[in-house]
Amino acid sequence: MALAVPAEKLAKLSEIARSVRQDVVRMVYEAGSGHPGGSLSVTDLLVALVFEELKLDPVQPNWPDRDRLVLSKGHAAPAYYSVMARRGFLDIEELHTLRQAGSRLQGHVDRNKLPGVEASTGCLGQGIGMAVGMALDQRLAHRSGRVYAILGDGECQAGPTWEALMAAGHYRLDNLVVLLDRNGYETDGATEAIMGIEPIADKFRAFRLETVEIDGHDFSQILDALAHARATRGQPTAIVARTVKGKGVSFMENQHAWHGKAPSRGEAEKALAELGGRL
Protein backbone atom coordinates (compact mmCIF):
# COMPACT_ATOMS: atom_id res chain seq x y z
CA MET A 1 0.00 0.00 0.00
CA ALA A 2 3.06 2.23 0.12
CA LEU A 3 2.48 5.51 -1.61
CA ALA A 4 5.35 7.27 -3.25
CA VAL A 5 6.10 10.27 -1.05
CA PRO A 6 8.31 12.72 -2.91
CA ALA A 7 11.84 12.85 -1.55
CA GLU A 8 11.72 16.64 -1.21
CA LYS A 9 8.68 16.37 1.03
CA LEU A 10 10.40 13.80 3.23
CA ALA A 11 13.47 16.00 3.43
CA LYS A 12 11.36 19.02 4.35
CA LEU A 13 9.57 17.15 7.13
CA SER A 14 12.84 15.77 8.48
CA GLU A 15 14.28 19.26 8.57
CA ILE A 16 11.27 20.61 10.48
CA ALA A 17 11.50 17.70 12.92
CA ARG A 18 15.18 18.45 13.53
CA SER A 19 14.30 22.06 14.40
CA VAL A 20 11.50 20.90 16.66
CA ARG A 21 13.83 18.56 18.53
CA GLN A 22 16.24 21.44 19.04
CA ASP A 23 13.39 23.56 20.36
CA VAL A 24 12.39 20.81 22.77
CA VAL A 25 15.87 20.58 24.26
CA ARG A 26 16.18 24.39 24.57
CA MET A 27 12.70 24.81 26.04
CA VAL A 28 13.04 22.12 28.67
CA TYR A 29 16.55 23.30 29.56
CA GLU A 30 15.39 26.91 29.95
CA ALA A 31 12.27 25.93 31.88
CA GLY A 32 14.31 23.75 34.21
CA SER A 33 11.66 21.05 34.10
CA GLY A 34 9.51 19.21 31.58
CA HIS A 35 9.33 16.00 29.58
CA PRO A 36 12.03 15.68 26.92
CA GLY A 37 11.89 11.88 26.35
CA GLY A 38 8.27 11.63 25.21
CA SER A 39 8.47 14.95 23.36
CA LEU A 40 11.38 13.71 21.23
CA SER A 41 9.67 10.37 20.54
CA VAL A 42 6.40 11.96 19.35
CA THR A 43 8.01 14.73 17.28
CA ASP A 44 7.81 13.03 13.89
CA LEU A 45 4.16 12.04 14.39
CA LEU A 46 3.29 15.63 15.30
CA VAL A 47 5.21 17.10 12.37
CA ALA A 48 3.51 14.72 9.91
CA LEU A 49 0.07 15.54 11.34
CA VAL A 50 0.39 19.29 11.61
CA PHE A 51 2.35 19.91 8.40
CA GLU A 52 0.79 17.30 6.11
CA GLU A 53 -2.35 15.65 7.37
CA LEU A 54 -4.52 18.10 9.28
CA LYS A 55 -6.72 20.77 7.73
CA LEU A 56 -5.75 23.77 9.88
CA ASP A 57 -5.57 27.53 9.54
CA PRO A 58 -3.20 29.38 11.86
CA VAL A 59 -5.05 32.63 11.09
CA GLN A 60 -8.36 31.14 12.21
CA PRO A 61 -7.58 28.55 14.89
CA ASN A 62 -11.34 27.98 15.38
CA TRP A 63 -12.10 27.55 11.67
CA PRO A 64 -15.21 25.31 11.77
CA ASP A 65 -14.03 23.01 8.98
CA ARG A 66 -10.71 22.23 10.59
CA ASP A 67 -9.53 18.81 11.72
CA ARG A 68 -8.95 18.33 15.46
CA LEU A 69 -5.81 17.18 17.22
CA VAL A 70 -6.04 16.06 20.83
CA LEU A 71 -2.75 15.53 22.62
CA SER A 72 -3.87 12.99 25.18
CA LYS A 73 -0.28 12.69 26.40
CA GLY A 74 -0.36 16.35 27.38
CA HIS A 75 3.15 16.20 28.82
CA ALA A 76 4.53 16.21 25.27
CA ALA A 77 3.63 19.91 25.32
CA PRO A 78 7.12 21.16 24.36
CA ALA A 79 7.06 19.27 21.04
CA TYR A 80 3.46 20.36 20.43
CA TYR A 81 4.23 24.06 21.06
CA SER A 82 7.25 23.95 18.80
CA VAL A 83 5.34 22.28 15.97
CA MET A 84 2.46 24.74 16.30
CA ALA A 85 4.88 27.66 16.37
CA ARG A 86 6.60 26.44 13.24
CA ARG A 87 3.17 26.04 11.60
CA GLY A 88 2.40 29.69 12.43
CA PHE A 89 0.08 29.45 15.42
CA LEU A 90 2.47 31.34 17.73
CA ASP A 91 5.79 33.13 17.57
CA ILE A 92 8.91 31.01 17.85
CA GLU A 93 10.15 33.52 20.46
CA GLU A 94 7.26 32.61 22.74
CA LEU A 95 8.72 29.12 23.11
CA HIS A 96 11.16 30.64 25.62
CA THR A 97 8.26 31.20 28.04
CA LEU A 98 7.44 27.53 28.61
CA ARG A 99 6.31 26.87 32.19
CA GLN A 100 6.84 30.47 33.29
CA ALA A 101 4.22 32.30 35.35
CA GLY A 102 1.79 34.08 33.03
CA SER A 103 2.84 32.11 29.95
CA ARG A 104 0.34 30.67 27.50
CA LEU A 105 2.65 27.67 27.31
CA GLN A 106 1.60 25.74 30.39
CA GLY A 107 3.43 22.60 31.46
CA HIS A 108 0.53 20.64 29.95
CA VAL A 109 -1.47 22.06 27.04
CA ASP A 110 -4.32 24.45 27.95
CA ARG A 111 -6.97 25.37 25.40
CA ASN A 112 -8.13 28.37 27.39
CA LYS A 113 -4.68 29.93 27.23
CA LEU A 114 -3.40 29.02 23.77
CA PRO A 115 -5.61 29.20 20.65
CA GLY A 116 -5.16 26.09 18.53
CA VAL A 117 -5.18 23.71 21.48
CA GLU A 118 -8.37 21.69 21.05
CA ALA A 119 -8.50 20.13 24.52
CA SER A 120 -6.64 20.74 27.75
CA THR A 121 -4.98 17.54 28.87
CA GLY A 122 -2.34 16.47 31.36
CA CYS A 123 -3.84 13.92 33.70
CA LEU A 124 -3.74 10.81 31.53
CA GLY A 125 -6.59 8.70 30.22
CA GLN A 126 -8.87 11.58 29.24
CA GLY A 127 -7.87 12.66 25.74
CA ILE A 128 -9.32 9.74 23.78
CA GLY A 129 -12.74 10.26 25.39
CA MET A 130 -12.73 13.93 24.41
CA ALA A 131 -11.67 12.96 20.89
CA VAL A 132 -14.56 10.46 20.74
CA GLY A 133 -16.95 13.27 21.73
CA MET A 134 -15.53 15.51 19.00
CA ALA A 135 -15.79 12.76 16.39
CA LEU A 136 -19.40 12.07 17.39
CA ASP A 137 -20.16 15.77 17.03
CA GLN A 138 -18.69 15.87 13.51
CA ARG A 139 -20.79 12.90 12.49
CA LEU A 140 -23.99 14.25 14.08
CA ALA A 141 -23.48 17.58 12.33
CA HIS A 142 -22.74 15.85 9.00
CA ARG A 143 -19.36 17.56 8.89
CA SER A 144 -16.26 16.07 7.38
CA GLY A 145 -13.73 17.13 10.01
CA ARG A 146 -11.45 14.36 11.22
CA VAL A 147 -10.18 13.88 14.76
CA TYR A 148 -6.68 12.71 15.67
CA ALA A 149 -5.65 11.75 19.18
CA ILE A 150 -2.13 11.04 20.35
CA LEU A 151 -1.88 8.48 23.10
CA GLY A 152 1.13 7.66 25.24
CA ASP A 153 2.01 4.07 26.05
CA GLY A 154 2.02 4.48 29.83
CA GLU A 155 -1.47 5.85 29.33
CA CYS A 156 -2.51 2.46 27.93
CA GLN A 157 -2.41 1.21 31.52
CA ALA A 158 -5.24 3.59 32.44
CA GLY A 159 -8.73 2.10 32.49
CA PRO A 160 -10.52 5.12 31.00
CA THR A 161 -8.30 4.88 27.90
CA TRP A 162 -9.93 1.53 27.18
CA GLU A 163 -13.39 2.79 28.01
CA ALA A 164 -12.92 5.47 25.37
CA LEU A 165 -11.46 3.04 22.82
CA MET A 166 -14.42 0.73 23.44
CA ALA A 167 -16.75 3.66 22.71
CA ALA A 168 -14.79 4.60 19.56
CA GLY A 169 -15.16 1.05 18.24
CA HIS A 170 -18.79 0.78 19.30
CA TYR A 171 -19.77 3.98 17.51
CA ARG A 172 -17.74 2.96 14.43
CA LEU A 173 -16.03 6.35 14.33
CA ASP A 174 -14.15 6.19 11.07
CA ASN A 175 -13.41 9.89 11.37
CA LEU A 176 -11.19 9.16 14.39
CA VAL A 177 -7.52 8.14 14.34
CA VAL A 178 -5.66 7.16 17.50
CA LEU A 179 -1.88 7.36 17.24
CA LEU A 180 0.06 5.51 19.91
CA ASP A 181 3.54 6.86 20.62
CA ARG A 182 4.94 3.46 21.54
CA ASN A 183 8.32 4.46 22.92
CA GLY A 184 8.32 1.65 25.45
CA TYR A 185 9.02 3.66 28.57
CA GLU A 186 7.12 5.47 31.29
CA THR A 187 8.27 7.50 34.29
CA ASP A 188 9.64 4.63 36.35
CA GLY A 189 10.95 2.35 33.60
CA ALA A 190 9.96 0.09 30.72
CA THR A 191 6.20 -0.37 30.32
CA GLU A 192 6.65 -4.12 29.92
CA ALA A 193 8.55 -4.33 33.23
CA ILE A 194 6.07 -2.18 35.14
CA MET A 195 2.67 -3.18 33.75
CA GLY A 196 2.86 -4.80 30.34
CA ILE A 197 0.52 -3.49 27.65
CA GLU A 198 1.47 -5.96 24.89
CA PRO A 199 0.17 -7.31 22.63
CA ILE A 200 -1.05 -3.77 22.13
CA ALA A 201 -2.02 -4.01 18.45
CA ASP A 202 -4.14 -7.08 19.22
CA LYS A 203 -5.83 -5.17 22.01
CA PHE A 204 -6.76 -2.33 19.67
CA ARG A 205 -8.08 -4.84 17.15
CA ALA A 206 -10.11 -6.55 19.85
CA PHE A 207 -11.64 -3.16 20.61
CA ARG A 208 -12.74 -2.97 16.94
CA LEU A 209 -10.13 -0.52 15.68
CA GLU A 210 -8.48 -1.01 12.30
CA THR A 211 -4.87 -1.25 13.43
CA VAL A 212 -1.56 -0.75 11.66
CA GLU A 213 1.95 -0.90 13.07
CA ILE A 214 4.66 1.39 11.74
CA ASP A 215 8.05 2.89 12.46
CA GLY A 216 7.05 6.19 14.03
CA HIS A 217 10.19 7.92 12.82
CA ASP A 218 9.72 7.07 9.14
CA PHE A 219 7.70 9.84 7.48
CA SER A 220 6.67 7.77 4.50
CA GLN A 221 5.28 5.07 6.80
CA ILE A 222 3.49 7.69 8.93
CA LEU A 223 1.90 9.34 5.88
CA ASP A 224 0.95 5.95 4.45
CA ALA A 225 -0.76 4.95 7.68
CA LEU A 226 -2.67 8.23 7.80
CA ALA A 227 -3.81 7.71 4.20
CA HIS A 228 -4.90 4.20 5.10
CA ALA A 229 -6.92 5.60 8.03
CA ARG A 230 -8.63 8.09 5.73
CA ALA A 231 -9.64 5.28 3.40
CA THR A 232 -10.96 3.08 6.23
CA ARG A 233 -14.75 2.95 6.56
CA GLY A 234 -16.90 1.80 9.44
CA GLN A 235 -14.30 1.74 12.17
CA PRO A 236 -11.70 4.00 13.75
CA THR A 237 -8.04 3.46 13.03
CA ALA A 238 -5.23 2.91 15.51
CA ILE A 239 -1.68 3.57 14.41
CA VAL A 240 0.84 1.85 16.65
CA ALA A 241 3.95 3.93 16.02
CA ARG A 242 7.06 2.25 17.32
CA THR A 243 9.27 5.08 18.47
CA VAL A 244 12.42 5.70 20.47
CA LYS A 245 12.11 7.58 23.72
CA GLY A 246 14.49 10.55 23.58
CA LYS A 247 14.92 10.11 19.79
CA GLY A 248 17.80 12.12 18.33
CA VAL A 249 19.80 12.66 21.51
CA SER A 250 22.09 9.69 22.05
CA PHE A 251 22.27 9.85 25.83
CA MET A 252 18.50 10.26 26.19
CA GLU A 253 17.50 7.44 23.86
CA ASN A 254 15.71 4.59 25.62
CA GLN A 255 16.53 6.08 29.04
CA HIS A 256 13.42 6.40 31.16
CA ALA A 257 15.30 8.80 33.45
CA TRP A 258 14.73 11.42 30.71
CA HIS A 259 10.94 11.03 30.85
CA GLY A 260 10.49 14.05 33.05
CA LYS A 261 13.85 15.68 33.69
CA ALA A 262 15.52 18.83 32.35
CA PRO A 263 19.08 18.68 31.00
CA SER A 264 21.88 20.66 32.65
CA ARG A 265 23.60 23.34 30.58
CA GLY A 266 26.34 20.93 29.52
CA GLU A 267 23.83 18.23 28.65
CA ALA A 268 21.71 20.66 26.66
CA GLU A 269 24.77 21.84 24.70
CA LYS A 270 25.74 18.27 23.96
CA ALA A 271 22.19 17.35 22.90
CA LEU A 272 21.93 20.40 20.64
CA ALA A 273 25.27 19.63 19.04
CA GLU A 274 23.95 16.18 18.13
CA LEU A 275 20.84 17.80 16.63
CA GLY A 276 22.92 20.27 14.65
CA GLY A 277 21.98 23.27 16.77
CA ARG A 278 23.28 25.46 19.58
CA LEU A 279 22.02 26.82 22.84
Place this chain on the structure above:
Amino acid sequence: MAERRVESLRDAYGQALVELGERDANLVVLDADLSGSTRTALFGKRFPERFFNVGVMEPTMMTMAAGLALSGRTVFASTFAIFAAGQAYNMVRQSVCYNRANVKIVATHGGLLVGGDGGTHQMLEDIALMRGLPGMTVVVPADAPTTRSATFAVTDFDGPAYLRLTRENLPTVTDGRFVLGQAGELRAGSDLTLVAVGALVARALEVAEELHHVGVEARVLDFASVKPFDEKALLKAARETGAILTLEEHSVLTGLGALVASATGENYPVPVRRLGVPDLFGESGEPWGLLDRFGLSKARALEEAWELLRVRGKVH
Protein backbone atom coordinates in the same frame (compact mmCIF):
# COMPACT_ATOMS: atom_id res chain seq x y z
CA MET B 1 -50.38 22.89 57.75
CA ALA B 2 -52.00 21.90 54.47
CA GLU B 3 -50.75 18.69 52.88
CA ARG B 4 -48.26 19.46 50.18
CA ARG B 5 -48.10 17.83 46.77
CA VAL B 6 -45.36 15.21 46.61
CA GLU B 7 -43.60 14.98 43.26
CA SER B 8 -40.64 13.36 41.53
CA LEU B 9 -37.63 15.57 40.91
CA ARG B 10 -36.34 13.06 38.39
CA ASP B 11 -39.56 13.18 36.37
CA ALA B 12 -39.37 16.96 36.36
CA TYR B 13 -35.81 16.76 35.05
CA GLY B 14 -36.64 14.22 32.34
CA GLN B 15 -39.57 16.26 31.11
CA ALA B 16 -37.56 19.49 31.10
CA LEU B 17 -34.85 17.76 29.07
CA VAL B 18 -37.35 16.78 26.38
CA GLU B 19 -38.59 20.38 26.17
CA LEU B 20 -35.01 21.64 25.95
CA GLY B 21 -34.32 19.10 23.22
CA GLU B 22 -37.27 20.38 21.26
CA ARG B 23 -36.15 23.96 21.41
CA ASP B 24 -32.41 23.31 20.83
CA ALA B 25 -31.34 20.88 18.12
CA ASN B 26 -27.77 21.33 19.30
CA LEU B 27 -28.41 19.71 22.68
CA VAL B 28 -27.23 16.16 23.35
CA VAL B 29 -27.66 13.89 26.38
CA LEU B 30 -25.44 11.16 27.77
CA ASP B 31 -26.16 8.55 30.40
CA ALA B 32 -24.25 5.62 31.85
CA ASP B 33 -26.68 2.70 31.96
CA LEU B 34 -29.10 4.36 34.39
CA SER B 35 -31.34 6.17 31.94
CA GLY B 36 -34.53 4.70 33.40
CA SER B 37 -33.59 5.87 36.89
CA THR B 38 -32.29 9.27 35.89
CA ARG B 39 -35.19 9.75 33.42
CA THR B 40 -32.89 10.68 30.53
CA ALA B 41 -34.63 7.77 28.77
CA LEU B 42 -37.48 10.21 28.06
CA PHE B 43 -35.09 12.28 25.97
CA GLY B 44 -33.56 9.16 24.45
CA LYS B 45 -36.95 7.97 23.26
CA ARG B 46 -37.82 11.32 21.71
CA PHE B 47 -34.38 12.09 20.22
CA PRO B 48 -32.54 8.78 19.79
CA GLU B 49 -29.89 10.25 17.49
CA ARG B 50 -28.89 12.81 20.12
CA PHE B 51 -28.82 10.40 23.04
CA PHE B 52 -25.77 8.32 23.98
CA ASN B 53 -26.08 5.60 26.58
CA VAL B 54 -22.42 4.73 27.09
CA GLY B 55 -22.86 1.89 29.53
CA VAL B 56 -20.95 1.62 32.79
CA MET B 57 -18.19 4.07 31.89
CA GLU B 58 -18.83 7.20 33.91
CA PRO B 59 -15.30 8.64 33.54
CA THR B 60 -15.52 8.41 29.76
CA MET B 61 -19.09 9.68 29.76
CA MET B 62 -17.60 12.88 31.20
CA THR B 63 -14.69 13.09 28.74
CA MET B 64 -17.03 12.41 25.81
CA ALA B 65 -19.42 15.03 27.14
CA ALA B 66 -16.52 17.48 27.23
CA GLY B 67 -15.50 16.63 23.66
CA LEU B 68 -19.06 17.22 22.42
CA ALA B 69 -19.26 20.48 24.39
CA LEU B 70 -15.91 21.73 23.07
CA SER B 71 -17.41 21.19 19.61
CA GLY B 72 -20.09 23.76 20.43
CA ARG B 73 -22.89 21.64 21.84
CA THR B 74 -24.91 21.94 25.03
CA VAL B 75 -24.45 18.63 26.77
CA PHE B 76 -26.32 17.00 29.66
CA ALA B 77 -24.72 14.01 31.36
CA SER B 78 -26.58 12.02 33.98
CA THR B 79 -25.90 9.18 36.37
CA PHE B 80 -26.07 8.69 40.14
CA ALA B 81 -24.24 11.27 42.26
CA ILE B 82 -21.73 8.70 43.56
CA PHE B 83 -20.61 7.99 39.99
CA ALA B 84 -20.82 11.53 38.61
CA ALA B 85 -18.91 13.23 41.41
CA GLY B 86 -17.06 10.20 42.79
CA GLN B 87 -16.13 7.74 40.04
CA ALA B 88 -15.52 10.47 37.48
CA TYR B 89 -14.14 13.24 39.69
CA ASN B 90 -10.91 13.98 37.82
CA MET B 91 -12.70 13.83 34.47
CA VAL B 92 -15.15 16.40 35.75
CA ARG B 93 -12.21 18.41 37.06
CA GLN B 94 -9.94 18.35 34.00
CA SER B 95 -12.02 17.50 30.93
CA VAL B 96 -15.09 19.48 32.01
CA CYS B 97 -14.08 22.28 34.39
CA TYR B 98 -10.45 22.97 33.44
CA ASN B 99 -11.56 23.02 29.80
CA ARG B 100 -14.60 25.19 30.72
CA ALA B 101 -16.75 22.77 28.75
CA ASN B 102 -20.48 23.44 28.51
CA VAL B 103 -21.49 20.25 30.30
CA LYS B 104 -24.46 20.10 32.66
CA ILE B 105 -24.10 17.17 35.02
CA VAL B 106 -27.41 16.15 36.52
CA ALA B 107 -26.72 13.66 39.27
CA THR B 108 -29.62 11.79 40.78
CA HIS B 109 -29.60 9.70 43.96
CA GLY B 110 -27.70 12.20 46.08
CA GLY B 111 -27.71 11.70 49.85
CA LEU B 112 -29.12 9.19 52.33
CA LEU B 113 -32.55 9.01 50.74
CA VAL B 114 -31.19 6.45 48.27
CA GLY B 115 -32.25 4.05 51.04
CA GLY B 116 -31.84 0.32 50.49
CA ASP B 117 -28.75 0.39 48.26
CA GLY B 118 -26.77 1.47 51.32
CA GLY B 119 -23.59 3.35 52.03
CA THR B 120 -21.80 2.54 48.78
CA HIS B 121 -24.44 4.41 46.83
CA GLN B 122 -25.39 7.18 49.26
CA MET B 123 -23.25 10.09 48.09
CA LEU B 124 -22.66 12.46 51.01
CA GLU B 125 -19.60 14.35 49.81
CA ASP B 126 -20.57 15.63 46.36
CA ILE B 127 -21.54 19.19 47.29
CA ALA B 128 -18.04 19.67 48.69
CA LEU B 129 -16.31 18.06 45.72
CA MET B 130 -18.26 19.96 43.09
CA ARG B 131 -18.33 23.30 44.91
CA GLY B 132 -14.55 23.20 45.15
CA LEU B 133 -14.08 23.15 41.37
CA PRO B 134 -13.29 26.55 39.81
CA GLY B 135 -16.01 27.61 37.38
CA MET B 136 -18.52 25.00 38.51
CA THR B 137 -22.12 26.00 39.25
CA VAL B 138 -23.80 23.84 41.90
CA VAL B 139 -27.56 23.55 42.39
CA VAL B 140 -29.42 21.38 44.88
CA PRO B 141 -33.17 21.73 44.22
CA ALA B 142 -35.65 21.18 47.03
CA ASP B 143 -38.56 20.06 44.88
CA ALA B 144 -39.81 19.23 41.41
CA PRO B 145 -40.69 22.79 40.31
CA THR B 146 -37.21 24.03 41.25
CA THR B 147 -35.68 21.05 39.46
CA ARG B 148 -37.54 22.04 36.33
CA SER B 149 -36.58 25.71 36.47
CA ALA B 150 -32.97 24.94 37.45
CA THR B 151 -32.64 22.54 34.50
CA PHE B 152 -33.62 25.42 32.23
CA ALA B 153 -31.55 27.97 34.15
CA VAL B 154 -28.27 26.12 33.73
CA THR B 155 -28.67 26.22 29.95
CA ASP B 156 -28.67 30.03 30.04
CA PHE B 157 -24.90 30.20 30.38
CA ASP B 158 -21.94 28.56 28.69
CA GLY B 159 -20.07 26.53 31.27
CA PRO B 160 -20.20 23.55 33.60
CA ALA B 161 -22.93 22.91 36.15
CA TYR B 162 -23.79 20.20 38.67
CA LEU B 163 -27.37 19.55 39.74
CA ARG B 164 -27.92 17.19 42.64
CA LEU B 165 -31.30 15.49 42.68
CA THR B 166 -32.95 13.33 45.32
CA ARG B 167 -34.24 9.87 44.44
CA GLU B 168 -37.32 10.11 46.67
CA ASN B 169 -40.33 12.14 45.68
CA LEU B 170 -40.40 15.34 47.70
CA PRO B 171 -43.11 17.72 48.87
CA THR B 172 -43.45 20.79 46.71
CA VAL B 173 -42.32 23.69 48.85
CA THR B 174 -41.48 26.41 46.33
CA ASP B 175 -43.33 28.22 43.57
CA GLY B 176 -40.63 27.04 41.20
CA ARG B 177 -39.04 30.43 40.78
CA PHE B 178 -35.28 29.91 40.68
CA VAL B 179 -32.55 32.42 40.02
CA LEU B 180 -28.90 31.37 40.12
CA GLY B 181 -27.12 33.09 42.98
CA GLN B 182 -30.33 33.88 44.87
CA ALA B 183 -31.58 32.13 47.97
CA GLY B 184 -35.32 31.68 48.17
CA GLU B 185 -37.04 32.96 51.31
CA LEU B 186 -39.79 30.41 51.89
CA ARG B 187 -40.88 31.80 55.24
CA ALA B 188 -40.34 35.13 56.93
CA GLY B 189 -39.14 35.35 60.51
CA SER B 190 -36.79 37.24 62.79
CA ASP B 191 -36.07 34.93 65.75
CA LEU B 192 -33.66 32.63 63.93
CA THR B 193 -32.95 31.39 60.41
CA LEU B 194 -33.12 27.88 59.05
CA VAL B 195 -30.91 27.43 56.01
CA ALA B 196 -31.39 24.22 54.03
CA VAL B 197 -30.91 22.48 50.69
CA GLY B 198 -32.63 19.61 48.91
CA ALA B 199 -34.86 17.24 50.84
CA LEU B 200 -34.15 19.04 54.13
CA VAL B 201 -35.87 22.24 53.00
CA ALA B 202 -39.25 20.63 53.63
CA ARG B 203 -38.02 19.54 57.07
CA ALA B 204 -36.91 23.08 57.83
CA LEU B 205 -40.42 24.29 56.99
CA GLU B 206 -41.92 21.69 59.34
CA VAL B 207 -39.62 22.86 62.12
CA ALA B 208 -40.55 26.49 61.46
CA GLU B 209 -44.24 25.56 61.62
CA GLU B 210 -43.78 23.87 65.01
CA LEU B 211 -41.87 26.85 66.34
CA HIS B 212 -44.62 29.17 65.10
CA HIS B 213 -47.15 27.34 67.28
CA VAL B 214 -45.17 28.38 70.34
CA GLY B 215 -44.60 31.93 69.19
CA VAL B 216 -41.14 31.65 67.63
CA GLU B 217 -40.82 32.93 64.07
CA ALA B 218 -38.07 31.24 62.06
CA ARG B 219 -36.99 32.47 58.65
CA VAL B 220 -36.48 29.66 56.14
CA LEU B 221 -33.99 30.09 53.31
CA ASP B 222 -33.71 27.60 50.44
CA PHE B 223 -30.11 27.68 49.22
CA ALA B 224 -30.72 25.62 46.07
CA SER B 225 -28.09 27.81 44.41
CA VAL B 226 -25.12 26.54 46.41
CA LYS B 227 -22.68 28.10 43.96
CA PRO B 228 -22.96 30.95 43.18
CA PHE B 229 -23.84 31.42 46.84
CA ASP B 230 -26.16 34.19 48.03
CA GLU B 231 -23.93 35.59 50.74
CA LYS B 232 -26.02 38.75 50.87
CA ALA B 233 -29.16 36.88 51.90
CA LEU B 234 -27.20 34.86 54.42
CA LEU B 235 -25.60 37.89 56.08
CA LYS B 236 -28.92 39.73 56.07
CA ALA B 237 -30.40 36.76 57.92
CA ALA B 238 -27.46 36.77 60.34
CA ARG B 239 -28.00 40.47 61.11
CA GLU B 240 -31.76 40.31 61.38
CA THR B 241 -32.23 37.00 63.20
CA GLY B 242 -28.92 36.54 65.03
CA ALA B 243 -28.76 32.74 64.82
CA ILE B 244 -28.62 30.17 62.04
CA LEU B 245 -29.37 26.47 61.86
CA THR B 246 -28.29 24.63 58.70
CA LEU B 247 -29.91 21.40 57.48
CA GLU B 248 -28.57 19.14 54.74
CA GLU B 249 -28.44 15.55 53.64
CA HIS B 250 -24.66 15.69 53.16
CA SER B 251 -21.54 15.26 55.28
CA VAL B 252 -21.66 17.90 57.99
CA LEU B 253 -17.88 18.27 57.70
CA THR B 254 -17.86 19.82 54.23
CA GLY B 255 -21.31 20.81 53.07
CA LEU B 256 -23.69 23.74 53.28
CA GLY B 257 -23.21 24.09 57.04
CA ALA B 258 -19.46 24.51 56.68
CA LEU B 259 -20.06 27.11 53.99
CA VAL B 260 -22.56 29.03 56.12
CA ALA B 261 -20.30 28.91 59.17
CA SER B 262 -17.30 30.23 57.27
CA ALA B 263 -19.27 32.96 55.49
CA THR B 264 -20.84 34.23 58.70
CA GLY B 265 -17.62 33.73 60.71
CA GLU B 266 -15.71 35.98 58.34
CA ASN B 267 -18.33 38.65 57.84
CA TYR B 268 -20.89 38.72 60.63
CA PRO B 269 -20.32 36.11 63.32
CA VAL B 270 -23.49 34.75 64.89
CA PRO B 271 -24.12 31.37 66.52
CA VAL B 272 -24.42 28.69 63.84
CA ARG B 273 -25.39 25.08 64.40
CA ARG B 274 -25.03 22.54 61.63
CA LEU B 275 -27.34 19.59 61.13
CA GLY B 276 -25.95 17.13 58.58
CA VAL B 277 -24.76 13.58 58.29
CA PRO B 278 -21.99 12.95 60.84
CA ASP B 279 -18.55 11.77 59.68
CA LEU B 280 -19.93 8.36 58.69
CA PHE B 281 -20.92 6.37 55.63
CA GLY B 282 -24.62 5.74 55.18
CA GLU B 283 -26.32 2.35 55.41
CA SER B 284 -29.32 0.46 54.08
CA GLY B 285 -32.74 1.28 55.41
CA GLU B 286 -36.12 2.79 54.70
CA PRO B 287 -35.16 6.18 53.22
CA TRP B 288 -37.00 8.53 55.57
CA GLY B 289 -36.10 6.38 58.58
CA LEU B 290 -32.45 6.82 57.66
CA LEU B 291 -32.74 10.59 58.06
CA ASP B 292 -33.84 10.04 61.65
CA ARG B 293 -31.20 7.40 62.24
CA PHE B 294 -28.43 9.73 61.09
CA GLY B 295 -29.55 12.62 63.25
CA LEU B 296 -31.65 14.58 60.79
CA SER B 297 -35.02 14.05 62.48
CA LYS B 298 -37.47 16.86 63.04
CA ALA B 299 -37.11 16.37 66.80
CA ARG B 300 -33.34 16.78 66.60
CA ALA B 301 -33.68 19.87 64.43
CA LEU B 302 -36.09 21.36 66.99
CA GLU B 303 -33.62 20.69 69.80
CA GLU B 304 -30.91 22.47 67.86
CA ALA B 305 -33.24 25.40 67.19
CA TRP B 306 -34.10 25.73 70.88
CA GLU B 307 -30.43 25.54 71.80
CA LEU B 308 -29.71 28.44 69.44
CA LEU B 309 -32.57 30.46 70.92
CA ARG B 310 -31.15 29.83 74.41
CA VAL B 311 -27.66 30.87 73.34
CA ARG B 312 -29.12 34.07 71.92
CA GLY B 313 -31.01 34.70 75.16
CA LYS B 314 -34.32 34.62 73.34
CA VAL B 315 -35.62 31.87 75.65
CA HIS B 316 -34.51 30.69 79.08
